[in-house]
Amino acid sequence: MMSTDVHIVIVVILLLNIVVGLVRILRGPESADRMLAAEMFATSAVAIILILAVTTSSPALMDVALVFALLSALAVVTFVSRAWSALNPPQPPKHDGEEDGP
Amino acid sequence: MTLTEWLGTALVIAGVPFLLSGTLGLLRFPDVYTRLHALAKGDNVGLGLICVGLGIQSGSVTVALKLLLIWVLMLIASATGAGLIARTALARGLKPWGL
């Protein structure tokens, strides 16, 4: 079927998208840039998995995408609240966020 | 091919450029804040169009609802993540580009 072929090409393009984006992981320079790249990869991977799930009509893959979507927040939240403030701070970390909180 | 299949495939194809431009922005934009801006397009519109297209194509309500749920979860994650990163970057004294 023609539409399946189109979908396979789209999947390859999306994977190529991830591979090209790996350059940002290599270059940085801020750790936040690398984190953003990882977030983008998660989005592309979810798109790939969803397309594969519908074209091969295997509902199990949909669950994989669901778990990824559910957990994609976790990495960013851990990064922001745990890792970033400790990673070679440009100035002593002032914990400005505490005043911002509710 | 039926009309719904055409429509679904067209929507999926329409979503891809948004994801690609997200990567382009990630690679070419000068600082964290502008890259956040580029990524949001891919996360929100690109994935959204792909989900809608696949939902139309699958022709089943449960699959479409699950796709919608996945999209909403990704929206929540990307919106909160973008806010957190931008806020923390500002608090840590990263200057936005051009200021």
Add this chain to the structure above:
Amino acid sequence: MMLYLLLASGLFLIGCHGLFASEGMLRKLLALNVLSSAVFLAFVTIARMSDPLDPVPHAIVLTGLVVTVSTTAVALAIVIRLAAGGSDLSRGRREEDE
């Protein structure tokens, strides 16, 4: 499928090299994780090549994933304590005194 066996071999070599040659505990730990991924990949590829898909390696790999994450957690806890030196312990004692 041959490609995935080659990929598993490549990952195995990188993991082994990292385990012995890279500096820093955290990198060695990541190398150990890469190494176990390579082994899992080989298992699942072999399972994929047998004609009725063999579910036993899948179950073994699931078990292995959980064992890997437990190993990683214990190793990380030890690495954190090593990096912090004695300071963590003294802080802990103060907490217990209260």
Add this chain to the structure above:
Amino acid sequence: MAPLASHAYDLLLAGALLWLAWQATHAADLFRSVISFIVFGLLMALAWIRLDAPDIALAEAAIGAGVTGALLLSALGRLTSAPAEKPAATRRWPGTIAVLALAATVLALLGAAAWQLPAPGLGDAVAGHMPRAGVDNPVTGVLLNFRAFDTLLEIGVLLLAVVAIWSLGPTPEPLVPAIPSPALPALGRMLWPMFVLATFYLLWRGTHAPGGAFQAGAVLGAGGILVILAGARPWLTGEDNGPWRWLLSLGVVTMLLAALSTTLIGQRFFEYPESAAAGVILVLEITAAISIAMLLFAAYLNGQPPARWRGYPHS
């Protein structure tokens, strides 16, 4: 699948995985190593899907992207506040060659061992016994019925890991971080019900489709970590006689009870009576999932939690 496109997909995936593995183990910057490993896990999930192993893809998504990522990033935050580690310095070539030779030898031996595996595998045997397993998903059948002994030992390893972590001393201090944004507590409140829902869904799916106790437990454990990061005070305490020690060992205890009661009624160890298999597996799945979730969460705490969180520094 169109052959050319699928080859391109495999090649891209393999190249990216190899590059990421190299970055994870050899990058000069520690954060780059960790983030490369997290992306490596993401792409491994795509590889599992390509190899028709959706069960493992689910577990990789839940454990790799969730729990391991959070563990590594949190550990990184604690490590870099200590004196910085030296970047990968000068490589001595004789040493590198020796390591690679050793690795290649081990690889060749393992390859030779894999070559001698019995050719058709156990696929036929499992398929032949599936009607008596009590579930429809072959992987769940193997995990909780045919090879339940492995699963018992595996939960035992997880329990042992938590015991080892607790024995290292109390949880390091800044457990609840400074909240950088009001959006974070809202995120925790919004996503927690979703995590619980997804856990039950995966448990229910596990009997007839990919999913099951491990994936469900890992998702719930990751949800607990997210809620902690969103500013909630942990409810898991380390008191001597509290309920938590029982809950942590719930999975092992139930599996042992199931195994022993099968021997008491005259069957072999872990040989469930055929009529009761479905019920036994359901109970085992639920208790194992609860236990795995709690154990993964406890492993994240990096030490024994205090008897009472109230009054604990910075919480």
